[in-house]
Amino acid sequence: MLACRARALLDGRAAPSLDDVAALAVPVLKHRMALNFKARSAGLSVSELIRNHADKL
Numbered sequence: 781m782l783a784c785r786a787r788a789l790l791d792g793r794a795a796p797s798l799d800d801v802a803a804l805a806v807p808v809l810k811h812r813m814a815l816n817f818k819a820r821s822a823g824l825s826v827s828e829l830i831r832n833h834a835d836k837l
Contacts, residue, residue, distance in 0.1 A: 783808055806830050 783804050784796035806827055813826050 784800040787800045788796040809830050
């Protein structure tokens with residue numbers, strides 16, 4: 781949430797929007813998630829997983 785607020789402020793807005801959340805979802809979540817064995821063996825990456833489920837965020 782802090783990254784979203786910072787992005788909004790850098791754009792000259794007082795409050796973040798859903799566009800800020802969507803733009804920062806992959807870079808922020810990428811380093812916070814780990815794949816389980818099933819996902820790794822299926823050849824998935826964290827970035828793919830986030831992008832495939834971004835509409836549910």
